[in-house]
Amino acid sequence: MVHREQLAQAFDQLLQPGRFKDYGPNGLQVEGREEVRRVVSGVTASRALIEAAIAERADAVVVHHGLFWRGQDGRVTGWMKQRLALLLAHEINLFAFHLPLDAHPELGNNAQLGRVLGLQADGRFGEQELGFIGGRAGGGTFADAATLAAHVEQALHRRVTLVEGRPGPLGRIAWCTGGAQGYFEDAIAAGAQAFLTGEISEPQAHYARECGVSFLACGHHATERYGAPALAGHVAQALGLEHRFIDIDNPA
Structure with missing residues (x-):
C-alpha cells in the first residue's frame, strides 16, 4: 500500500x-x-x-x-x-x-504497439516527436502493403482499412497510435513507405495514392490498448x- x-x-x-x-x-x-x-x-x-x-x-x-x-x-x-x-x-x-x-520510448502506446507488431523504431517524427519510424525487428521487409495489413490484422485481431501506395516490398514503416492521421504527411517526409495509425480521414487516401505511401487505419482503441x-x-x-x-x- x-x-x-x-x-x-x-x-x-x-x-x-x-x-x-x-x-x-x-x-x-x-x-x-x-x-x-x-x-x-x-x-x-x-x-x-x-x-x-x-x-x-x-x-x-x-x-x-x-x-x-x-x-x-x-x-x-x-x-x-x-x-x-x-x-x-x-x-x-x-x-x-x-x-x-x-511518447514514452518503452512503456508508451507507440512503443508497445511496435512491440506487438514486431516493429523496431530508430527515429521519431511529427509534432512533439510523437511518431515512431523504423522497420521489422530483426530486419527484413513486408512483401507488399497487403502482407503488412494481414500481419497487423492478425496481431490486433481486427480489420484494417488499407489504402495502398506503390507496389512492392515495404521496409520503412512509420506509426502513431490513435487519431494521428494528421501525421501522415510528416511520415511521408520522414521517408516512410507505409504509415499505421488508428483512424483515417478524407485526405489521407489521396495522399497515399499521390505520394505512393501506403496508409493503414488500424483502429483508435485497437492501437492504444x-x-x-x-x-x-x-x-x-x-x-x-x-x-x-x-x-x-x-x-x-
Missing part, C-alpha cells in the same frame, strides 16, 4: 508530462482515497471501466483517455455526472496520461501494488 502522492510521483517521473503541450490535464484528474493498494488500468475512463474497477475494489484507475478535454462543456451533467458520481462515491483516484503516454497496462503494471510492480488491465471492448 502506498500514498496517492507517491503513486502520482512515480507516474510523473516516468512520463514527465510537463514537457508536453496537450489537449487536457495529465496526472491525477479525480482525487480518491489517500492509500492505494489495487490499481486498474484501461484505455478510456468510461462508465463501464469505472464499474469494472469498482467490482475489482480498485483504489486507482489509470487510463489514456481521461474525463477532461480542452474546449469541452464544463457542466457536470449526463454521462460526466454519472462517471464522476461513481468515482467519488467509491473514492477511486483517476489518473490519465494522454500524449506523454503515447497497450500503453496504459504497460505503465500501470511497471509502476505497480515497482511499488508493490496489485494491478489488473480491463479492456472494455470498443469497435473504434
Whole structure:
C-alpha cells in the first residue's frame, strides 16, 4: 500500500508530462482515497471501466483517455455526472496520461504497439516527436502493403482499412497510435513507405495514392490498448501494488 502522492510521483517521473503541450490535464484528474493498494488500468475512463474497477475494489484507475478535454462543456451533467458520481462515491483516484503516454520510448502506446507488431523504431517524427519510424525487428521487409495489413490484422485481431501506395516490398514503416492521421504527411517526409495509425480521414487516401505511401487505419482503441497496462503494471510492480488491465471492448 502506498500514498496517492507517491503513486502520482512515480507516474510523473516516468512520463514527465510537463514537457508536453496537450489537449487536457495529465496526472491525477479525480482525487480518491489517500492509500492505494489495487490499481486498474484501461484505455478510456468510461462508465463501464469505472464499474469494472469498482467490482475489482480498485483504489486507482489509470487510463489514456481521461474525463477532461480542452474546449469541452464544463457542466457536470449526463454521462460526466454519472462517471464522476461513481468515482467519488467509491473514492477511486483517476489518473490519465494522454500524449506523454503515447511518447514514452518503452512503456508508451507507440512503443508497445511496435512491440506487438514486431516493429523496431530508430527515429521519431511529427509534432512533439510523437511518431515512431523504423522497420521489422530483426530486419527484413513486408512483401507488399497487403502482407503488412494481414500481419497487423492478425496481431490486433481486427480489420484494417488499407489504402495502398506503390507496389512492392515495404521496409520503412512509420506509426502513431490513435487519431494521428494528421501525421501522415510528416511520415511521408520522414521517408516512410507505409504509415499505421488508428483512424483515417478524407485526405489521407489521396495522399497515399499521390505520394505512393501506403496508409493503414488500424483502429483508435485497437492501437492504444497497450500503453496504459504497460505503465500501470511497471509502476505497480515497482511499488508493490496489485494491478489488473480491463479492456472494455470498443469497435473504434
